[in-house]
Amino acid sequence: MDLDLTWINVAASLTLVVAVVALSMWLRLGLTRGVVIAAARAAVQLLAVGSVLIVVLRPTAPLVWSWLWVGAMVVLATGVVRRRARRLAPFQPPIPLVAAAILVPLAVCLAVTFGMGVFDLTPTALVPVSGILLGNSLPATVAAASRFEELLSDERGQIEAMLALGFEGPAALRPQVRTAIRTALIPQIERTSVVGLVALPGAMTGMILAGADPLDAVAAQMIVMFLLLGAVAITVAFVVVGTASRSITSDQRLARPLHSVVEGGRAVTDG
The missing domain is CATH 1.20.1640 (Multidrug efflux transporter AcrB transmembrane fold)
Structure with missing residues (x-):
């Protein structure tokens, strides 16, 4: 299966994360900081893991x-x-x-x-x-x-x-x-x-x-x-x-x- 993904696709996926942040601020749920940190950590961790998996998962x-x-x-x-x-x-x-x-x-x-x-x-x-x-x-x-x-x-x-x-x-x-x-x-x-x-x-x-x-x-x-x-x-x-x-x-x-x-x-x- 071929994937043709760009960073624009990734940015578009953040729409609902922004919605969660807005909802938290509106209802004063106290989750804004946690959601932002979780999303940022996930991005950093996935990029780091992906760069390593390129080597680990090579066929050879x-x-x-x-x-x-x-x-x-x-x-x-x-x-x-x-x-x-x-x-x-x-x-x-x-x-x-x-x-x-x-x-x-x-x-x-x-x-x-x-x-x-x-x-x-x-x-x-x-x-x-x-x-x-x-x-x-x-x-x-x-x-x-x-x-x-x-x-x-x-x-x-x-x-x-x-x-x-x-x-x-x-x-x-x-x-x-x-x-x-x-x-x-x-x-x-x-x-x-x-x-x-x-x-x-x-x-x-x-x-x-x-x-x-x-x-x-x-x-x-x-x-x-x-x-x-x-x-x-x-x-x-x-x-x-x-x-x-x-x-x-x-x-x-x-x-x-x-x-x-x-x-x-x-x-x-x-x-």
Whole structure:
């Protein structure tokens, strides 16, 4: 498929971004700065990534470069999850846990995708498939960590009461763990349920545009979607359960995050 794109096309695509900025200013949503920064960062990151991918995805490029690229994505994803969950210190999920939560499902998905011959193991398949898997797992995991943090703060009294009554840590935190995981997985479940009816996923669309048989494209997309749903669920569950296990002290008390909290109408600093 040949594309004839110019920077005029890119500029035209900013029309709706400008509309979002105008809407934010009009309704005083407080999103103007975030939208502008997000768009600018996306442009810079995509230009940087595109310049590197020109080399990595060359037909003659060694496959090891693509594996190194995937490894870099895993490292960056691990850092993002840790950084977004920094308010959960001292029971912030440890780096090995987050890395394993991201890497294990990714490895299983790649093994199925390429080991069973769904796609040929080439740079042009390895990097995009890995990006799709990580790109969906990352926001869900961050959402789960953020929701779990909110629940620990909002329901601290209930959790401490259950611990005082003799409940073990996992039992006392089970409602919060369940809610955080459900909150993070519902969007992914909804996306899976409407695929093909409302949304045409990128992998299938790309294969069809490249000339593949529509039924082959559908079969490949089904495999990717099912693996994706499982990978997101496993990653989210790993991080939330691992974080919960660190939030109870050895004497069966709920640890306090090392950031300012409000108690009794006044700000205090824990730790």
